Amino acid sequence: MSKDTTTRRQLLRAGANGAVATGIAALSPIDDVLAAGDEATTITYAYARDDPADLATLRPRTKTVPGDWHRAVSGAFDVHDRLVDADIPGLLGSAVVPGSYDAPMASIAVDVLPDAESVLTGSLAELLDGVDFLSAAVSKVDPSGERRDADGAIEYAPSLTEPDAPGGIPCGHDGALGTLAPALFDADGRSYFATSNHLFGAGDDSVEESLVVFDDEQSERTLGRVQRRYPRQDFVLAWPTGDFNPTNGVAAPGPSTVAGQFTRIGLADLAARGEPLWKVGARTGVTTGPIRGIDGVTCYAGGRCRRGQLRWGGEATFDDGDSGSVNFRPDPERPDECVLVGGLNNARTWWPGQNFTWGTAAYQMTAVNGVRF
Template structure:
């Protein structure tokens, strides 16, 4: 963002606030936000949630999309719970600020994430990673909100190696991959090894496209050779019986989300199950507010990777933006666990949490695990959230 663009953003926000102070009525205020390109949630960002008459007490939020019928993956229904209104306003404010940062393209911006506080605190914060002189970020946040928690982490350019250098020097300690036991039942669960022509990754559970009614195998896009497109590339399933099965070929390639949708060849079918002991059945996925709720309650995420197996870790940030790799930013990311929770071969696995309606046997997916931190000062696994995949690509679990 240029200095002129920065001044424009600050001026627009300041002008709205000034007009409100001058006696703008509620209806005009909402129209002004819309015409300026802001969501109604900007009311909390400007510190005027009382102006919109936010009720005291609790407000309902949609926390998950889950199956109404276990045998029908397309019978998703919204699940809701009530959360404290003060906490909701704080988290909504953080989402709005994070969106402004992500769209600003300010020089030195490396990424940011929303960190909801617990329900009792009624707070939320935004963590921001920057390089060089990016002092304007603090000025911008100070302009639009004096109450939002803000944590800025500064990095020097020389602290970073490239992703290719990190990958080439990554720990490849000898581990036994988790192979599918067999494929006699005609299905392939998530959490086991799958192979491309160049490497191995972790097979995710079945991913569904409601528009076509199709089900797909899914894994990490970066497991394939760097090509303009990997559509048509094959994915196979090695097993403990030393027999390999053709899972299918890539039908849709999504490099920004870092996933591929693999159309089944007909030999094996995708299944909504993760290879745990006992097996975990997937009944749906968490929304953005569902992830915020988990973090507020201190609930961890889990994953089963083909190399590291089952691990558990705390959520460190949601709705995250990651600009550490490539020439674009990845939005809607989850940060959780630590660097130790993911090594080569685990990419493509999903993070999940027990389904509160059937915690012993069922889970809800939080998102994919695509990479881990390799820069100093931070330690977490990151990948695209299931809600982001649903909103931007249409797929669900």
């Protein structure tokens, strides 16, 4: 794993010369960003294709949600953005945790270095002063310990004789095992193979390296050549060059055709209703788990912090070799046929006290990189 736009030096720098106080002062007031009233609100919960094979049929999906819930979660997203932008020393990770429709108060989960708790707690108290729809929970974490080794057999696809290679099958590069994502489409409608960038080592050079698919323990075939690397969101795009084509599907039982993806507020809606996500990985196969945090930031390892992260499931949901898989759930309009993607899976916690899987949400990949599932 590598970090995104905020460096470790920025995260750990001393809060001298009033830097912390100045950063927090810039976050207030927040009243101007809160929607007035508690009337029911229409949200766009996803973007999906009427014909899963035709990008021209992409359209927004809408639904109505309680106004007080929408006010709380929208305000939480804004406060969280301001918190992250303040560059408070010691911040390792954070995410918005939506409330339920019956109890709409949202919260922000914050992970800090052990010696930074008092600074961050004080800063949060100042930021949340007078805010009645939002709470915060600060956890001390130390992710410096050794990561446990992956266990379990690789889940090889039952057949790779078809020309279409679905998401969920084992892939990799130069001995590194990962999981293939369903097809990613660029702004011009071209489809690519995709998986996690960290399988290809550090850096963001657009070196055309091979992405291979594993038929079994001894056999591999070339899927394509990596043309674009996105280390900040931790994924790559590979142009097909072999016997297989990218396909908008996952090797999953039940509905498996990817028709589109959830928005940020759509993921919050799933969390509010307690709707779980699924994934298919090369190491752990099919697993499921609840959404635990949205629009997160992770700075646990590597050289970059990542924004737009989705927390879900637990440590057992994901293991080494599952990187590059996607999380998804059935399409509400076609639950027996299609699925909508939440995001890419890239890592899991490995330290005591926390238990979730994380990766870049699909909406972040679209907003920053112009690609979509």
